[in-house]
Amino acid sequence: MRWTLKPKPEPSKIEALQKALQVDSVLATLLLQRGIETYDQAKVFFRPSLDDLHDPYLMKDMDKAVARIEQAMANNENILVYGDYDVDGTTSVALMSKYLETRYNLIHTYIPNRYDEGYGISYKGINFALENDFTLIIALDCGIKSVEKVAFAKEKGIDFIICDHHRPGDEIPNAAAVLDPKREDCNYPYKELCGCGVGFKLIQALAQKEGKTVDDLTQYLDLVATAIGADIVPITGENRVLAYFGLMVINTNPRSGIKAILNQVEKTEFTITDVVFIVAPRINAAGRMKHGNYAVTLLTEDDEGLAAQHASEINNYNEDRRETDKQVTEEALKQIEEQEEQKRFTTVVYHETWHKGVIGIVASRLTETYYRPTLVFTKSGDKLAASARSVKGFDIYNALGACSEHIEQFGGHKYAAGLTLKKENYEAFKQAFEDVVAKTIAKDLLTPEIQADVQIDLNHITPKFYRVLKQFAPFGPNNMAPVFMTENLTDTGYGKCVGADKTHLRLTATQSGANNIVCIGFNMGDKLDLISDKKPFRAVYSIDENEWQGNVSLQLKLKDIKE
Structure with missing residues (x-):
């Protein structure tokens, strides 16, 4: 591992932000590294508001997309909501179909089969639309490169509205509307939405036309937050607002399908990391092992009893997926060693x-x-x-x-x-x-890099400091949980390998004049000799809470240690 320390902002900027926010220099540094330089920017960061979301009509073709959907509703056309088989695609289809069904009943969903259709828009999907009299397809999380397929559908009398976030090719498909903030000719202020995020902007535009506001759409944000976490998009700007309020929905009133997944684990409060490691793999497993339709069925089910049944079935697919990926990984590693x-x-x-x-x-x-x-x-x-x-x-x-x-x-x-x-x-x-x-x-x-935000001493780590750090969440790309570096640490003498197979390292670090603090290093058991006999060492780590027998204390989650 190579360690790097992020560049320190200009001292004058640190001082100005410290004064404006009444925080210490470390917190001011962390904020400046995230592009937050003023009181107003800090307010938006620490107190996200749905009012911070952009007007959906700033996105190129949004007016065309809304007009074409309204035309379809007025003319009693059949609408096919089409999406990819991964988390972003299936959550997008669930979001769009559930919203449209509140206003119109000729809605059907379609997820391509991973194995005989592959990724994105397929001729099989277009032929399905043709055979079943669909004249409008809303494609989510796919379509930006489907120039020929969109043209083929148009010849057959089928219009496309594309909601994508992938990079366009040289040619934009000739669809009724193409919503993609990464289009070069799109001036939408935020470029990093996921597919479900683009879908949300479309329902926001449709609702706005009806005189409703984004506050009327919060029930869909659990789907958007799940897609943001799973698709590893930056958690900045609009994504941060959507993830923040989506997590509130997940923790207070999630849809039946997501609730059924969360009920499978023993936990009461969920972070974006939990969404990535608990919810997303199960939703993904449907498309990986069986068919993405199972995920859409789960995410659109209102009945809690049925949702629990679907979640149980999907959990079985996830267990199969784990076995399969373990076996394929072993075979691939062997192949690499041989070649x-x-x-x-x-x-x-x-x-x-x-x-x-x-x-x-x-x-x-x-x-x-x-x-x-x-x-x-x-x-x-x-x-x-x-x-x-x-x-x-x-x-x-x-x-x-x-x-x-x-x-x-x-x-x-x-x-x-x-x-x-x-x-x-x-x-x-x-x-x-x-x-x-x-x-x-x-x-x-x-060579893998660990990038530390800032170097600190242990005495900086207090409950008050951690309370502010927690408000930096939700974490993700471009707003990762802060990583710290500390030098001249020693173990109090009780460091040991822990875990069933003794692969993890647990120790209590101390530094002159500071309180002792427990550290856990997962899969770092082989570094025990670096800290034994009170040898001085340095560490890179993040800070989190450890709950044990009802007591909550701060601990360091080690990323690496060196002499």
Whole structure:
């Protein structure tokens, strides 16, 4: 691990913010690092308000989208709500269909089958619309690159409204409306919405036209917060407001489907991290192991008894997914070990029997192990399909673009993408991808980095300090939980390995003139000798609370320790 310390803001700025907010220099530093420089910006950050959301009509084509939906309702057209099979897609479909059903009854949902249709808009989906007399398809979390498919649908008398957040290609589809804040010709002030977030802006615009406000739509925010957490979009600006109020809904009055998932774990208060690790994997498991329709059914079910049944079924899919991804990861690691006779800048592995539903998770695990841009391929019909994952700081989407002559199609983001190619192009692609990454990646990006926000002493860590830190939540990209670095620590002498297989490290750190504080380092049992015999060490960590037998105390969650 390489440790880096974020640049310290200008002393004059720290001093000015300290004065304005009546906080200490560490908190002022943390805020400035997050782009908060004034009292007013801090107020928006610490006291999110639904009034901070932008007018949805600032998004290009929003007026066209609203007009086309209203036209469909006036003419009794059948509307198909179409979305991808992942968390962002299924929550988007649940949100849009539930809202439209409050105003209109000719609504149907469609999720493509991961295995015979693949990602995004499919000809099979368009033919389904054709056979069942749908004249309007609202596509969510997909469609921005479906130029030919949208044109094909138009020829058949079917209009599309696209609500996407992925990067557009060279051509925008000829749809009735294309909502995507990443369009170059879209001046919407916030560019980082997830697919469900774009869907929410559309229902906000529809409601506004009826004289309603965003306060009338809060019941949908549990879905939006779930998508924001699962899709790993920045938790800044509008996303932060939506996640903040979405978490309030999740903790007070979630929809039956989400409540049924939360009832499966013993916990009373849920954070965005819980959404990412408890709710999202279960929703995803439906599309990975069976069909995304199961997730939509769960998320749109109002009856609590039925929702509990659906959640139980989906939990079983999640258990299957865990088994499968463990097996595929082991096979992939073995394959890498067998083929590594030279230093490589990429990991590219393939087996035709690997389950397509878990290759994204496996790619993430391989990236954690070898820390380099990674692709995991499997057979998909007569083609090969892959999930791509990157390391921090390297744009894998651009790297794939540079290899496009070998690829049939690809799409995604800076750190995660998907692609398909012909089997005969696999070896040529693999070499081209290795060459592109070797030429373009900064070599230090191949060593995992822990970035600490600020260096502090232990005496800085007080209950009052932590109370303010908690208000920095919800955490996520561009607003991660603050990470601190402290030097000249020693263990009080009782440090030990803990856990069933003794893989975790537990110790009590002390520093001259400061209170002792308990530290836990998960999977850091092999570092016990660094702190034994009261050897001085330094640590990077985040601060959290530990509850034990009714007592709550602060503890350090170690990320790494060094001599």
